[in-house]
Amino acid sequence: MRIFKSGLCVIAMGGFLVGVNFANAEPENIAVCAACHGHDGSGAGFDYVPIIAGTPAAHLEEAIFAYQDGARKCVGVPVMCEAIAPLTENEVVEMATYYAAMPRISSEEEFDRKLAAVGKLIHDDLCAQCHVLPTDDNVGDALGIPLNGQRAAYLRLALGAYLTGDRETLVPIMADKLQELDQGKIEALVHYYASWDPE
Numbered sequence: 006m007r008i009f010k011s012g013l014c015v016i017a018m019g020g021f022l023v024g025v026n027f028a029n030a031e032p033e034n035i036a037v038c039a040a041c042h043g044h045d046g047s048g049a050g051f052d053y054v055p056i057i058a059g060t061p062a063a064h065l066e067e068a069i070f071a072y073q074d075g076a077r078k079c080v081g082v083p084v085m086c087e088a089i090a091p092l093t094e095n096e097v098v099e100m101a102t103y104y105a106a107m108p109r110i111s112s113e114e115e116f117d118r119k120l121a122a123v124g125k126l127i128h129d130d131l132c133a134q135c136h137v138l139p140t141d142d143n144v145g146d147a148l149g150i151p152l153n154g155q156r157a158a159y160l161r162l163a164l165g166a167y168l169t170g171d172r173e174t175l176v177p178i179m180a181d182k183l184q185e186l187d188q189g190k191i192e193a194l195v196h197y198y199a200s201w202d203p204e
């Protein structure tokens with residue numbers, strides 16, 4: 006367990022509580038990101054801001070590089086792309102590592118049980134090969150970014166962006182799978198992802 010608190014990293018190890026002063030526990034410019042994503046990666050209070058807490062660092066890095074090179078456009082909130090444009094590769098890695106270390110949370114939004122059950126079938130059929138649960142042991146090695154617990158408005162925005170071409174899918178197979186979705190299936194998926202309980 007790691008708790009980051011203004012540069013002080015407390016690591017609990019087998020009953021011992023060790024306080025270590027981590028010079029760089031918080032990346033220097035994290036305030037820029039925290040304005041929207043929060044220091045905890047929850048993005049609480051902002052519909053279109055994805056939860057990035059506990060998302061494996063490699064996935065966060067890949068996403069940031071995709072915004073930087075234009076494979077992902079910031080459709081809803083252009084300031085996001087402006088904020089990450091000047092980051093060096095090292096800063097990207099630092100920030101991704103910082104948010105990846107946060108405990109994964111769920112947006113805890115309301116969902117319809119029946120729709121969620123339909124959504125699970127669609128997910129298992131089309132998406133599960135790459136998108137695993139945030140708590141899965143292999144989440145870091147999975148091709149896709151974990152979707153369960155993600156904010157509904159962000160999922161709708163992201164899926165819409167892939168379908169209109171504002172985002173390139175980095176793996177062609179996902180583009181094929183997305184072609185099989187219609188608005189009804191997207192809604193069912195969004196309800197399924199909202200039904201995830203991290204406990």
Ligand code: HEC
Nearest residue numbers: 037038041053054055065068079080081082084085088100
């Ligand atoms: C003005 C608000 C804002 C700021 C500032 C901001 N972001 Fe974002 N971030 C967003 C929004 C909104 C999205 C979704 C954008 C989209 O795809 O249209 C996003 C998406 C992301 C994603 C993709 C997550 C995923 O699951 O694919 C990452 C990673 C990220 N931001 C990291 C950062 C970092 C690091 C910083 C600071 C350098 C930062 N953001 C600054 C609002 C912001």
Ligand code: HEC
Nearest residue numbers: 131132135148149150163164173174175176178179182183
């Ligand atoms: C062959 C693997 C694969 C399959 C199958 C797949 N995806 Fe993905 N998905 C990815 C990868 C890789 C990314 C991250 C890179 C990108 O943006 O293309 C991603 C990203 C996403 C994102 C953006 C997540 C975020 O946090 O920004 C969404 C939403 C998504 N996928 C939904 C789906 C849905 C829904 C399905 C099923 C209909 C699906 N994917 C099937 C590999 C896959």
